[in-house]
Amino acid sequence: MRENAATKARRYLTEGRVVVTHVSQGRVDASIRGDGIIHLATFRTGCWSCTCEVRTDQCSHLIALRLCTAPDLPAGGR
Secondary structure (H helix, E strand, O other): OOOOHHHHHHHHHHOOOEEEEEEEOOEEEEEEEOOOOEEEEEEEOOEEEEOOOOOOOOOHHHHHHHHHHOOOOOOOOO
């Protein structure tokens, strides 16, 4: 059975795959070890972005980053 993005994001958190590397006002950077590669996930000036192939703010990497840094901040950036 294939995991959905939210389930995969929670697994990344519980397995310690999310490493937040920078936090300042209006900016968060993290490296997230996905299945086989490390992706860079960021939040800057109101936009979420990730280097993975999904190219939306609903990828498992960005969901994981939101869960550990801004659980009440909605998706909506690139």
